[in-house]
Amino acid sequence: MENSLSILALIFSPLIAAILLFLPIFSGKVVLIRRFSKAFASLHFAYSILFLVFFNPQIEGGINYLSEFSIAGISWIKVMGIKMMFGLDILSLLLVILTSFVFLIALIVSKNSIKTKFKFYYSLILFLETCMLGLFAARDMFLFFMFFELLLIPIYFLISLWGEEDNSKTTAMQYVLYTFLGSLFLLVGILLLHAYNFIVYESLTADFSEIIVKNPDFPLFMQIIISILCLIGFAIKMPIAPLHSWAIDTCKNAQMPVAIIMNTVMMLVAGYGIVRFNIELLPEAFVYIAPILAIFATINILYFLFVAFAQNDIKKIVIYSSMSSAGIILLGLSSMSFLGFSGAIFQMLAHTILFAGLTLVVGIVCMRTKTSDICELGGLGHVMPRLMGFALIICVALIGTPLMVGFEGRFLTFLGSFNTTIDNYDVWYKVCAVLSILSVFVCASCILKFLHKVFFANVFEKYQIDTSVADISNHEFLVLLVIVVAIIIFGLFPMSILDLVETFVENLVYVLQV
Amino acid sequence: MEFFSKINLILPEIAILLFIGIQLFLSFFCDASKYKVSKWISILGIFISAALCSKVQIEPICYAFNNSVISDSFTMFFKLFILISSFLLVFLTKRALAANRSNAFRFNALFLTNILGALVLVSANDFLTMFLALEIVSVSSTFMLAYDNGYFSKESALKFFVISLVATAIFLFGVAYLYGISNSFNFSEIYEFFDDKQPTLLYSMAVIMIVSGLSFKIGILPFSNWIVDIYEGSSTSILGILSIVPKLALFGILTRLLVFPLSYSYELTFVLVLIATLTAIWANLLAIRQRNIKKLLACCVSANSSYVLFSAALVSVYNLSTVLFYLISFVFMYIGVVAAIVILENSPFSNKLYEFKNFAYTNPIFTLCFAICILGLAGIPLTSGFVSKIYLLSAIVRSGLVFLPFLIIIVLTIVVSMYYYLNVIRYMFEKSDKVESAVVAHKTGSSIIILYFCTIITLILGLCPEKVIELCQLIAYNV
Numbered sequence: 001m002e003n004s005l006s007i008l009a010l011i012f013s014p015l016i017a018a019i020l021l022f023l024p025i026f027s028g029k030v031v032l033i034r035r036f037s038k039a040f041a042s043l044h045f046a047y048s049i050l051f052l053v054f055f056n057p058q059i060e061g062g063i064n065y066l067s068e069f070s071i072a073g074i075s076w077i078k079v080m081g082i083k084m085m086f087g088l089d090i091l092s093l094l095l096v097i098l099t100s101f102v103f104l105i106a107l108i109v110s111k112n113s114i115k116t117k118f119k120f121y122y123s124l125i126l127f128l129e130t131c132m133l134g135l136f137a138a139r140d141m142f143l144f145f146m147f148f149e150l151l152l153i154p155i156y157f158l159i160s161l162w163g164e165e166d167n168s169k170t171t172a173m174q175y176v177l178y179t180f181l182g183s184l185f186l187l188v189g190i191l192l193l194h195a196y197n198f199i200v201y202e203s204l205t206a207d208f209s210e211i212i213v214k215n216p217d218f219p220l221f222m223q224i225i226i227s228i229l230c231l232i233g234f235a236i237k238m239p240i241a242p243l244h245s246w247a248i249d250t251c252k253n254a255q256m257p258v259a260i261i262m263n264t265v266m267m268l269v270a271g272y273g274i275v276r277f278n279i280e281l282l283p284e285a286f287v288y289i290a291p292i293l294a295i296f297a298t299i300n301i302l303y304f305l306f307v308a309f310a311q312n313d314i315k316k317i318v319i320y321s322s323m324s325s326a327g328i329i330l331l332g333l334s335s336m337s338f339l340g341f342s343g344a345i346f347q348m349l350a351h352t353i354l355f356a357g358l359t360l361v362v363g364i365v366c367m368r369t370k371t372s373d374i375c376e377l378g379g380l381g382h383v384m385p386r387l388m389g390f391a392l393i394i395c396v397a398l399i400g401t402p403l404m405v406g407f408e409g410r411f412l413t414f415l416g417s418f419n420t421t422i423d424n425y426d427v428w429y430k431v432c433a434v435l436s437i438l439s440v441f442v443c444a445s446c447i448l449k450f451l452h453k454v455f456f457a458n459v460f461e462k463y464q465i466d467t468s469v470a471d472i473s474n475h476e477f478l479v480l481l482v483i484v485v486a487i488i489i490f491g492l493f494p495m496s497i498l499d500l501v502e503t504f505v506e507n508l509v510y511v512l513q514v
Numbered sequence: 515m516e517f518f519s520k521i522n523l524i525l526p527e528i529a530i531l532l533f534i535g536i537q538l539f540l541s542f543f544c545d546a547s548k549y550k551v552s553k554w555i556s557i558l559g560i561f562i563s564a565a566l567c568s569k570v571q572i573e574p575i576c577y578a579f580n581n582s583v584i585s586d587s588f589t590m591f592f593k594l595f596i597l598i599s600s601f602l603l604v605f606l607t608k609r610a611l612a613a614n615r616s617n618a619f620r621f622n623a624l625f626l627t628n629i630l631g632a633l634v635l636v637s638a639n640d641f642l643t644m645f646l647a648l649e650i651v652s653v654s655s656t657f658m659l660a661y662d663n664g665y666f667s668k669e670s671a672l673k674f675f676v677i678s679l680v681a682t683a684i685f686l687f688g689v690a691y692l693y694g695i696s697n698s699f700n701f702s703e704i705y706e707f708f709d710d711k712q713p714t715l716l717y718s719m720a721v722i723m724i725v726s727g728l729s730f731k732i733g734i735l736p737f738s739n740w741i742v743d744i745y746e747g748s749s750t751s752i753l754g755i756l757s758i759v760p761k762l763a764l765f766g767i768l769t770r771l772l773v774f775p776l777s778y779s780y781e782l783t784f785v786l787v788l789i790a791t792l793t794a795i796w797a798n799l800l801a802i803r804q805r806n807i808k809k810l811l812a813c814c815v816s817a818n819s820s821y822v823l824f825s826a827a828l829v830s831v832y833n834l835s836t837v838l839f840y841l842i843s844f845v846f847m848y849i850g851v852v853a854a855i856v857i858l859e860n861s862p863f864s865n866k867l868y869e870f871k872n873f874a875y876t877n878p879i880f881t882l883c884f885a886i887c888i889l890g891l892a893g894i895p896l897t898s899g900f901v902s903k904i905y906l907l908s909a910i911v912r913s914g915l916v917f918l919p920f921l922i923i924i925v926l927t928i929v930v931s932m933y934y935y936l937n938v939i940r941y942m943f944e945k946s947d948k949v950e951s952a953v954v955a956h957k958t959g960s961s962i963i964i965l966y967f968c969t970i971i972t973l974i975l976g977l978c979p980e981k982v983i984e985l986c987q988l989i990a991y992n993v
Contacts, residue, residue, distance in 0.1 A: 077980060077983065078980050160940065181926070187925070191908050191911040198912075
């Protein structure tokens with residue numbers, strides 16, 4: 001059964017669909033384009049679920065569905081040992097399914113926000129999906145980097161051509177330059193790793209599973225340099241505290257579907273990269289770097305929440321709190337313990353579901369009322385009762401209420417950080433954990449402020465008269481319903497995910513301890 | 515008799531020389547209305563010359579004419595490469611020829627002379643032959659620059675000529691020093707002379723002088739200011755020729771010089787790395803403010819030359835192969851961009867970036883190809899630019915940790931370059947109220963075919979570069 005599932009089809013079918021949109025059948029037919037993309041995305045999501053069903057965790061190394069893309073039997077750049085090798089281990093698989101899910105949502109809700117250049121828009125989104133899937137499924141450093149860099153192009157166009165504000169072109173340029181800078185640091189890191197691997201072992205390879213750095217011949221300072229160079233790239237992508245200035249403008253400018261993608265899966269790219277490069281490939285260096293990273297994570301968690309609390313723009317509240325939530329992933333990864341890693345991976349799932357929901361809610365509010373200023377909003381619960389119901393559930397989950405998906409990730413992360421077993425640094429980590437726990441209060445006050453100002457309080461008269469401020473439409477209802485169901489199901493049964501990743505996490509901890 | 519037995523080594527050059535004669539001869543008899551014939555004669559000449567390359571002996575390495583000419587797979591690679599790229603470039607000269615019909619035959623004669631100089635330059639094995647070829651290239655370049663009507667082309671030709679003379683003087687000074695030390699002009703003899711000796715300061719000075727004299731031609735710092743001025747004055751197709759043909763030949767001879775007679779000086783390596791880094795910074799920063807796409811291209815050529823020089827300075831077989839691959843991928847992307855600009859010149863658009871507005875919506879396929887070539891220059895994946903970028907940078911990384919700071923600077927300049935490349939695309943996607951549905955494809959059939967061809971090559975080299983890289987490694991190994 002396993003062989004009949006083609007990972008290449010999974011990755012490249014969105015690209016093919018994107019190209020198909022330029023066929024003459026689709027010219028000028030907006031509804032057809034929209035329905036085709038939605039139908040395709042649904043099928044794609046179903047197909048990606050099949051990969052989970054037939055996943056076999058017993059395979060050596062945990063990597064299923066290995067397959068190489070080659071033209072006429074020749075590897076991509078064989079001279080440098082670079083292959084277009086794709087494969088899924090459990091972490092990649094989870095992220096691939098999440099990506100497919102998020103893109104499905106984004107395509108469904110595109111209906112109301114996109115008013116021009118439909119064909120180009122839908123094909124760019126599908127192209128972006130291929131890039132994301134390829135990034136998560138890549139088994140080769142350079143292939144990973146290729147998709148990392150290729151992401152920039154569709155996002156540049158999505159932001160600059162459909163941006164909401166006048167400065168969207170400048171913002172898109174800023175985004176590209178900032179991220180391109182990060183990706184080139186990553187490139188230097190990858191090249192150094194590749195070169196040193198060749199010098200030490202004389203094997204020319206860039207495959208994640210073939211690169212072994214654990215060797216006294218591989219100088220430690222070199223590992224640390226490579227690790228830091230890679231981290232700079234991921235820190236910009238994540239973003240980590242001092243390097244985040246691009247994210248605010250970008251997400252504020254992006255249309256709602258693009259903002260959903262940017263706030264969810266795009267932030268996981270960096271977390272995934274840290275697992276692949278800094279933990280799996282360079283474990284010795286990570287032991288030295290992790291305590292510093294924990295500090296940055298704590299700053300991320302707290303600082304962004306305080307900033308979010310001070311914001312008057314609801315879009316900015318979402319962006320800042322999502323960056324703070326990404327900080328929790330970072331804290332979990334830097335804690336180097338079983339619980340921390342499990343928490344981080346669970347938080348990736350929770351982050352995606354919750355922020356897809358919150359971005360959607362905020363996007364709908366902004367679209368209907370044509371403002372994102374919190375002072376201009378109020379009492380929307382009277383005019384949009386159904387939206388308020390969903391917003392309430394999502395916000396409560398975000399605060400971290402038990403039995404909902406936002407709880408377990410945080411709990412495990414803080415616990416993992418508190419109980420870390422690294423010598424000399426246990427007090428350090430305990431301080432980080434305690435400080436991060438404070439974030440729960442800040443988060444609650446921040447989210448409740450948002451809820452209160454937007455949905456409760458007195459309703460403005462203009463919103464009662466204005467007929468465009470209508471409650472959610474059917475397709476938005478459907479999407480929000482799915483999100484809420486996911487929030488509750490994964491909140492009630494977190495072990496469904498944690499069991500899946502258990503072997504993977506054990507392996508990570510093992511790699512770090514040896 | 516030796517002369518006639520070795521004559522096959524210079525058959526391509528002889529063919530070109532013959533066609534220069536034909537062009538000049540016809541220029542006396544054909545009137546201006548037959549200007550199109552001259553282009554086809556050039557094409558025929560280049561084609562025959564390329565065909566004659568198959569007669570040239572390259573295995574084993576072959577020397578001729580008192581060791582002044584060398585022939586191996588490396589020279590053959592560059593000769594064929596020069597001929598192929600000039601074959602593509604001829605098709606772009608249509609507009610330049612039409613603007614000055616009465617001189618079309620003389621222009622084509624100059625163009626062929628430039629190719630002749632480039633071919634001889636690549637196969638030179640002593641400094642005298644090299645100097646001769648260098649001057650053929652410079653002088654023909656000067657007159658090609660002056661070919662266009664108007665004041666600016668004359669001005670740029672004069673500037674080019676004066677700076678070229680200064681650079682040549684410095685080059686000759688270095689050669690004279692080298693001759694003083696080693697008593698020879700021949701590359702192999704100089705290489706053997708220094709084989710068992712400690713290189714002296716005089717040697718280093720001579721070597722640095724030679725390279726800085728040559729750096730004029732590839733647009734590297736000490737003499738690079740001319741490049742932007744000149745690019746503004748002349749028509750695009752001529753600039754395309756001048757930035758490809760002489761540069762390829764120069765890199766061909768420069769890499770050979772760095773491998774053989776100039777390889778004993780560590781100072782030179784560091785000077786070159788430093789110069790390359792400075793040039794990368796200078797060219798990329800200069801390009802940021804350019805709103806004229808031709809000036810932007812000038813900076814782009816300079817910047818890319820500096821990356822290639824960086825890798826070439828750290829001599830090794832692997833680095834040499836990356837240099838060759840980078841040149842291949844760069845030339846095709848660059849010719850694609852030049853073809854696109856030539857097409858733009860034929861339509862109501864000028865060279866100013868802000869006139870490209872609305873362009874993506876009226877000419878989608880053209881914009882796609884143009885964007886692929888531009889993004890290829892920026893090193894975006896799926897194009898050959900990406901592969902050549904990682905291949906070149908991997909060579910620099912392998913050369914040692916000492917160069918890591920320079921590498922980081924180069925990487926930063928690549929980020930800067932992303933800005934101005936993307937700017938071009940940004941303008942094309944911008945909407946403007948001026949509805950001007952200029953469909954550019956008509957009357958420029960050959961240029962648009964060249965653009966498509968270059969785009970396809972760029973994509974193919976980006977997706978399956980393996981065979982080409984293997985070829986480059988084979989050639990680099992045989993040097």
